[in-house]
Amino acid sequence: xxxxxxxxxxxxxxxxxxxxxxxxxxxxxxxxxxxxxxxxxxxxxxxxxxxxxxxxxxxxxxxxxxxxxxxxxxxxxxxxxxxxxxxxxxxxxxxxxxxxxxxxxxxxxxxxxxxxxxxxxxxxxxxxxxxxxxxxxxxxxxxxxxxxxxxxxxxxxxxxxxxxxxxxxxxxxxxxxxxxxxxxxxxxxxxxxxxxxxxxxxxxxxxxxxxxxxxxxxxxxxxxxxxxxxxxxxxxxxxxxxxxxxxxxxxxxxxxxxxxxxxx
Amino acid sequence: xxxxxxxxxxxxxxxxxxxxxxxxxxxxxxxxxxxxxxxxxxxxxxxxxxxxxxxxxxxxxxxxxx
Numbered sequence: 454x455x456x457x458x459x460x461x462x463x464x465x466x467x468x469x470x471x472x473x474x475x476x477x478x479x480x481x482x483x484x485x486x487x488x489x490x491x492x493x494x495x496x497x498x499x500x501x502x503x504x505x506x507x508x509x510x511x512x513x514x515x516x517x518x519x520x521x522x523x524x525x526x527x528x529x530x531x532x533x534x535x536x537x538x539x540x541x542x543x544x545x546x547x548x549x550x551x552x553x554x555x556x557x558x559x560x561x562x563x564x565x566x567x568x569x570x571x572x573x574x575x576x577x578x579x580x581x582x583x584x585x586x587x588x589x590x591x592x593x594x595x596x597x598x599x600x601x602x603x604x605x606x607x608x609x610x611x612x613x614x615x616x617x618x619x620x621x622x623x624x625x626x627x628x629x630x631x632x633x634x635x636x637x638x639x640x641x642x643x644x645x646x647x648x649x650x651x652x653x654x655x656x657x658x659x660x661x662x663x664x665x666x667x668x669x670x671x672x673x674x675x676x677x678x679x680x681x682x683x684x685x686x687x688x689x690x691x692x693x694x695x696x697x698x699x700x701x702x703x704x705x706x707x708x709x710x711x712x713x714x715x716x717x
Numbered sequence: 718x719x720x721x722x723x724x725x726x727x728x729x730x731x732x733x734x735x736x737x738x739x740x741x742x743x744x745x746x747x748x749x750x751x752x753x754x755x756x757x758x759x760x761x762x763x764x765x766x767x768x769x770x771x772x773x774x775x776x777x778x779x780x781x782x783x
Contacts, residue, residue: 473783483781498782501723501775502749504742512780513748527782537755541777544757545750612783661783 454689459493459657461634462582462603466493469651470681471523471636473661477670480515486664487517490674493657494521496552498528499538499545523584525552530565532572539576551576552606552659553585562612562639566593570600577601586638589623591630598633605631606659609650610640613662617646621653628654644673644680651684652692721773736763738774750777 459466472492477483487495495516516522524542529535532555539551553572557565569585570593576583582603587593589607597605607627610616617640618624628635634656641647641660650658658681667673718729722738735758739746751758752775758766768774 474781475783477781480781496783497779499777500780500782502742502744502778504723504725504776512778522779524779525782540757541750541752542779544759545777545779659783 454686456685456689459634461584466521467491468493468678468681469657469685470647470678471496471638471657471659472664472674472677473659474512474516475661476665480512482670483665484515484517486670486674487520489671490664490678492520492678494523494550496523496525496659496661497546498525499542521550522546522548523550523552524548526554526572527552527556529555530557531555532568532575535568535572536575539572539581543581549580550582551584553583564588564608566590569593570596573597573600573602584636589620589627591623591626594627594635595630598631602633604634604636604656606636606638608639609637609646610642612639614640615642615663615666616640617642618649618653621649624650624653624655641677644676647677647680648684648687651681652687654688657681718768718770720768720771723774723776732767732769734764735766735768735774738768739763739776742776744776748778751775752777 459469468491470490470492471494472490473496474483524546526535526538529538535553535555542551555565555568555572557563564587566588569587573583573585584604584606585597585602586606587597594605605627607624609618636657636659637650637655638659641663647658664670664673718732720727735751746760746763754773
């Protein structure tokens with residue numbers, strides 16, 4: 454079956470999986486996982502250089518060549534902080550892409566959707582391609598799209614929780630109304646979760662912890678790549694209708710010896 | 718001369734540019750972004766930007782994240 458590629462703000466990506474680069478036990482493990490997942494792009498965070506420990510500077514040596522970078526505003530709790538971080542990211546990486554994250558609560562890591570909307574408006578005006586992490590509220594999703602967001606990225610469960618697609622219904626509402634790609638961001642725990650997101654019709658899935666904290670991150674990265682592809686294919690294939698009774702797969706005639714169904 | 722570097726007070730014998738600061742810290746300029754008093758200084762101006770007493774300098778990098 455023919456599929457179209459993921460397109461964000463006019464740019465075509467080779468995969469529908471976006472992978473984070475945090476929480477890996479070693480940078481080498483991260484690199485192996487990225488190679489196994491072969492993602493559309495990888496997210497990175499913007500932080501102060503640790504002047505007492507510059508080992509983090511070798512991070513770049515472990516990113517596969519040519520992989521598109523999606524900087525995030527993780528850890529920001531206001532529109533102002535997120536906008537400032539986006540400016541730094543643009544200077545640092547020479548990219549207009551920004552994964553906008555404005556967190557509203559440290560426990561749930563739920564987004565402050567009002568601040569996210571404010572920051573989206575500002576950054577879109579400044580020429581950024583804004584990929585906002587948001588709640589699964591279809592109304593906010595619509596407002597973000599009206600504000601010029603390049604994607605809508607609803608959470609499926611809290612960031613890093615690995616709970617899976619807890620509430621598919623609002624994600625479905627967002628998918629039905631959105632004219633930009635909807636990428637399920639946060640909450641995926643294992644391959645079937647990624648497949649479920651894609652079967653719902655998501656344009657892509659963004660994940661980090663599910664791969665980084667797997668017992669074998671490289672194997673899980675490959676599993677996620679396959680799950681995203683499988684889920685996408687199943688979505689395009691169109692699933693069968695659910696029934697409330699069994700329906701035999703083998704012919705019900707010509708059974709030997711002949712049996713009278715009424716006698717059962 | 719004192720500047721606040723990534724939140725910590727640092728003392729320097731004489732005035733210096735951003736480029737000289739990065740050289741002293743052994744940080745390659747191509748891998749960081751710098752702010753002076755919350756204003757981004759473009760990389761091309763590191764050599765021409767002289768830090769002044771009391772300046773707050775942020776040296777920022779990309780690291781692993783989700």
